[in-house]
Amino acid sequence: MLEIRDLDAFYGDAQALWGVTMDVHDGETVAVLGTNGAGKSTLVNAVAGLHAKRRGRVAVGGVDIAHLPAHKVCEYGVAVVPEGRRVFPAMSVYDNLCLGAYRRTARAEYRQSLDRVYGIFPRLRQRTGQLAGSLSGGEQQMLAIGRALMAKPTLLLLDEPSLGLAPVMTDEVFEAIEAVNAQGVSVLLVEQDVDRALEAAGRGYLLAEGRVAGSGTSAELRASDTVQRSVLGI
């Protein structure tokens, strides 16, 4: 599904990712753990084509997309939910969702996609006419995920979905992520909340200072001293 090989990324001359290699197989949820500044958002943006300067291979379904801009990357079935959600506050829930169906193949089937999104997030159905800016933080996160699903992705990149959410909302968002994955969408889940991430994912990687510092199944990562030290500070 997603194959990242020797990926370097830069901000100007400053290198933020160093030789990152990881995979997400069909139907998997894979967690990427790491502290602030480890390079998690840079990784998501580099895969999504939102990052201008990168080097290495990023392939989706065997096709190298490393040099494509974001609007082309989404044509290969990759959708991103960026950190901080970024919904359009002055537009309704419905209009935000419809904007997600811009991909050519998604546009024709937006009605079915809408039903699917409302099935996963009943709260969004109840609030379909409400302005996105008036939703709670958790509801906005649901909307951001729903909007990404409207593009009918095969791979969803999620950047810190729990950020700033109350625990009860985080529970709902993670239940939804598991429901999305159960429908066959592969997920790359960037998350600082180690417990929740490893619960949702089958396996994961640890990023530290822009490099892969560890990998394994969720059970292995939970037991790993490096994860305990580096992310949990224990």
Ligand SMILES: Nc1ncnc2c1ncn2[C@@H]1O[C@H](COP(=O)(O)OP(=O)(O)OP(=O)(O)O)[C@@H](O)[C@H]1O
């Ligand atoms: N626009 C930018 N310009 C210059 N350096 C940047 C920029 N964005 C991020 N960086 C640097 O790149 C490194 C990785 O940052 P990144 O945001 O990817 O980390 P992160 O793991 O997502 O952290 P957080 O959890 O705090 O979002 C950091 O050293 C950061 O200071």
